[in-house]
Amino acid sequence: MKPSYNVGMIGYKFMGKAHSHAYRDLPMFFPSVPKPVMKAICGRDPAGVSQAASQFGWERYVTDWRELVNDPEIDLIDINAPSNAHKDIALAAARAGKHLFCEKPLALTLSDAREMLAAAEKAGVKHMVGFNYRFAPAVQLARKLVREGRLGRIHHFRAWFLQDWILDPEFPLVWRLDREVAGSGSHGDLGAHLIDLAHFLVGEMTEVIGMSETFVKERPMPSSMTGLSAKGSSDAPRGPVTVDDATLFLARFANGALGSFEATRFAGGHRCTNAFEINGSKGSVKFDFERMNELQVYFTDDASDVQGFRRVLATDPAHAYSEAWWPPGHTIGYEHTFIHETVELMQALAEDRQPVPNFRDGVACQQALEAVEVSIAERRWVRIDEL
């Protein structure tokens, strides 16, 4: 087993920070996993990327991603640049024989995503896509219960990703509200996570129909932005919002379950409610990312006088990844999903297998996203396999 892998990372903002931290913490908590070595970070702005390299702990920085993907020292390219840059980088990196770890969405279009998957497969490299929410221990537990048949036949999956960071009409027109850069709005940003969780927990969908809305159609231009926050002024010139503020859709799953999905950035009071519920013939589970250490679990075969949803705190030794952390009851946070994701990546490299989720999952997610978009544009049910 190779004891470590040299990482070159492209992008250094919100996701760049989350990934850097994962690489930084992984060896301390998962010492039996190969170590990701933080070799080089890439960004276009020398001052910005230099500062990030120093702060996050990268050995060096570059400003041209082509230099990085062709660097023989690098084993793995981590792509968390803006979504519209993913494809070119991934294709070049695959050609150079690098393993790939790409943030979601894999690409702005299904066609691009498929091209990226094909390139990775042709190159014979490992490829992973960053659906980090799979890696919350409570979500892992949900998956385990489904897989072990403890929820029985699945009848319902309902999921909603509710945020409120652009509810104020004076919030500036950040890049996430620009279709050219972001591809889509709540749908691609939040709905993509719901779709991936649906795939992870329930399986493939067969058909979908959706609806979407942009509640606030013009916003002031921003003066600065970072993460999900931004500064601006009501006096600033205004530009058009070109993505959806909210997208909802219904779905059928191949296994007969019914699905309901909602992604919105206009749900006041919900900072980051990434939530789902699964109802099966033998039990149900509920999850809400704002209480990410918890899974609510119900079993139909509990004794008749004590039936009810159990609030399971997924910090026990029986829960995925938890023994690496603190004693039971000592919770973890958002950033740990990235550490666990990186554990999967490193383990897959060590075991010479594809990590999960990989570009296939990224393509499947893009396919569902795009089917929903077609269903909205054409006001009809769309089969996933039409695309």
Next chain:
Amino acid sequence: MKPSYNVGMIGYKFMGKAHSHAYRDLPMFFPSVPKPVMKAICGRDPAGVSQAASQFGWERYVTDWRELVNDPEIDLIDINAPSNAHKDIALAAARAGKHLFCEKPLALTLSDAREMLAAAEKAGVKHMVGFNYRFAPAVQLARKLVREGRLGRIHHFRAWFLQDWILDPEFPLVWRLDREVAGSGSHGDLGAHLIDLAHFLVGEMTEVIGMSETFVKERPMPSSMTGLSAKGSSDAPRGPVTVDDATLFLARFANGALGSFEATRFAGGHRCTNAFEINGSKGSVKFDFERMNELQVYFTDDASDVQGFRRVLATDPAHAYSEAWWPPGHTIGYEHTFIHETVELMQALAEDRQPVPNFRDGVACQQALEAVEVSIAERRWVRIDEL
């Protein structure tokens, strides 16, 4: 003001019991409202209705509803017989000049519902429909917040009515699973309440698209049934389930809000989760009938360090109907929704106005239900005003 109204009630099962109790308790807690006098109860089975009359406190019973609707002593006919009997009774009672209080669903079809409304209007009688959930004080509070503009412009309404009483495939084929008697399944039973709450809280819808499923297609015939429970045997002969186990739909509201609805009897762990959430530009509210005394309320203009959903226990003097009951913090239950409903009915009679909700609301609900059914059958968006 007339000090009392003589009631004749048709039906004596689950809803008959709930209505009887409301009439019985109303004068004690709302002494300033005209008193409903429990004159006569009607049912086809003499033994059953006789026992109910005695147990519930009716002065007498009859076995032929025609006798009751033509009884000059009766002011008001309360119809909670099976859904397929509503129309004939209502038409006859209206012709006889009786005020009408009809359980939901008003009728099995939109056409029948409209006929009932027309008959009531022609006869110039008062008419009410039994959407009792409006009358939970917490729901009244939600309405008040919307009406007073304290939630701002409404962006989202999502509602789900989740039950699990037929999750077991061996649960018998009760009348609620028979389209001939019940009209529809989860959609008409549970979804109807969600639609009425949507109308009450957000307003009219313009278009819908839905999907439905019957997960268990055959069930054993029952040996007995009462309320939502029933007895049967796996050895019993089986019959087909002819209604939906679950129905979901998406909607657009006239005011621009997006709606998401789900009604199911297959959500394990949910005995009676009749829940909704409203997100507006200035705030949000959440309600779950299993905690019916509570409304979760969020305001965007709370101080920046203490923003969050408040759990309001709607038992304070500031809350509708609450002063008639117990001191703050002393909760009420399901049956109280019927008492409040009856208060509205008696007050409307006293004030010579139509009660709310009335047959117009029943027709509007039926119209939305049927639009969803058409959308499912024809796999397309259906405008409410098509019907």
Next chain:
Amino acid sequence: MKPSYNVGMIGYKFMGKAHSHAYRDLPMFFPSVPKPVMKAICGRDPAGVSQAASQFGWERYVTDWRELVNDPEIDLIDINAPSNAHKDIALAAARAGKHLFCEKPLALTLSDAREMLAAAEKAGVKHMVGFNYRFAPAVQLARKLVREGRLGRIHHFRAWFLQDWILDPEFPLVWRLDREVAGSGSHGDLGAHLIDLAHFLVGEMTEVIGMSETFVKERPMPSSMTGLSAKGSSDAPRGPVTVDDATLFLARFANGALGSFEATRFAGGHRCTNAFEINGSKGSVKFDFERMNELQVYFTDDASDVQGFRRVLATDPAHAYSEAWWPPGHTIGYEHTFIHETVELMQALAEDRQPVPNFRDGVACQQALEAVEVSIAERRWVRIDEL
């Protein structure tokens, strides 16, 4: 079995209303239990008691309780007059051979309580004391789990009854804040319920030590009061608060468990948080009256990956009294505890046994209350059997 018992009730305010309603509803929901006949109600103010008789449904009223306790038509005397009147009425009623149903606190002193018990025993009548919270189905479930050994050996009982109705220093000086009438403040009013629940759920205590405080020592005199609400003015003359605003104590139980108790009327945001938790070697339960239909239940022997408190909604057929009400998930409220209490009373009369809780439980509660008061006055641990 006698088919009914004639009730004479003394008192017609908050508790009088709750008891009246229980008598009124009992026959409808528990038809197999002997019927309490609402014969006569007694109060000193003719206008008030006349109005109450009519509103609550009593056949007649009297203004002299001595007339009532000597009325040969009456089988049972229900005492819910102010606490300082309990003793004289009970003694006279016992002498007259009437069965007794007395609100808590049984009396203002342990000595009086014992005298009442002795009188009832000497007279050979049935006697009940009104610890209504025992009769919430969720509390009954807690008791069942303890009794059946499903929680194992009990280690901890912690209980707190938190209210906030006098938090405002300008709230008037109502009778509940006057030692002469009320006996004590939060301790006798709220703490008494906690002690009774402790006795019911865990068993006898052996020793206690407490502390108490009156945070607001003077208040304006009230102009009117009803239930827990009152009207007054900051301009009104002020009088001294002579009872405790809050009382806390620690206890040891005979079975080795440790107890912690807190009763206060100064807990902002708590309208009526009557809550307890029990921790045993095999499981735990949690209850909060503001969500009175729910019991949180934990078992140590649940599978290791799905351990957690279950939220049991005690509305299933498996739960005490629930089948008399509505289908699972349809909750009940505060007033139902009184109906269930009355069911126990009527059943005990029918079965010629003492109801539970009875005056022995009232004495035991008073003994614990007084032991706590001695411990506060003398700043030392006090053994229950010292008194």
Next chain:
Amino acid sequence: MKPSYNVGMIGYKFMGKAHSHAYRDLPMFFPSVPKPVMKAICGRDPAGVSQAASQFGWERYVTDWRELVNDPEIDLIDINAPSNAHKDIALAAARAGKHLFCEKPLALTLSDAREMLAAAEKAGVKHMVGFNYRFAPAVQLARKLVREGRLGRIHHFRAWFLQDWILDPEFPLVWRLDREVAGSGSHGDLGAHLIDLAHFLVGEMTEVIGMSETFVKERPMPSSMTGLSAKGSSDAPRGPVTVDDATLFLARFANGALGSFEATRFAGGHRCTNAFEINGSKGSVKFDFERMNELQVYFTDDASDVQGFRRVLATDPAHAYSEAWWPPGHTIGYEHTFIHETVELMQALAEDRQPVPNFRDGVACQQALEAVEVSIAERRWVRIDEL
């Protein structure tokens, strides 16, 4: 400002790991704070400490703490060795002029704690004690609300630290159950945190009275232990448990508030419920560490129809430390309390002031702990200033 401080750490188990991680992550998330340089780690077992040094990221390791405290390269000594070793190390380190960061409990006795404080003060070094729970943003918010008077005059503080890791009588006799090493059981381990939070949030206590119990008096000797988990066998020889399994006490605060405290390791279902509630004349707050990102907040002056506890997710920019982390709604975990604690330590060093909490707080905590122990031994109220 000195850009960094060289740390020498003694101890490498549970707390050693938590501290190491804090040093490791601090520079990435708080780049404007002086950097703690992970110079050397110390432990008696060469194999163990060597492995820890490598895994946690320390430059080197030593096996003799005296070598470390006299190393001129070291600026700060971090003491998280077993509690019975704190004093000797701290005295020597102070003599050597090193700044001190000591885990709680500061010492096994009040006398020792005072000696440590005196030594630190005499040496003129900075000293901090590891009450990490102060540093949860939600706890910081509670403190802010109290300090700004937004809760008014404080009437009540109730706190309970509930765990269940030794509920099983066959759980081995780990060092935390040995008075010689641990000083006390639940009281010193868990109660100490509650006392410190009381000091932090409400202020000084004046008198206390407590009770304690050891439910399981003998346990099998362990074969191995780490963190809070251990392995053993029921066949192993047994030894006596010499510490308390549970300790409860009542307290009065100097400001007139009443306090209730409970620490136990026998509360099934509670992995780490470190919870408190504060009730003031203008509002209340509730905290539970198992949901450490949340603070429940109630204000008496909210509009009368929307009063209720708000669930504030303390991840907004308005909340302490939160801007260093992720966007609102993206929660943090247990380990972050240590990072924030270390930020305070580094900032204090940079600003040439004592960090808070420091050895004075450690002494105050020890004084309260010991007062409770005296009150238990002598079965009487004990004034804090007696000791």
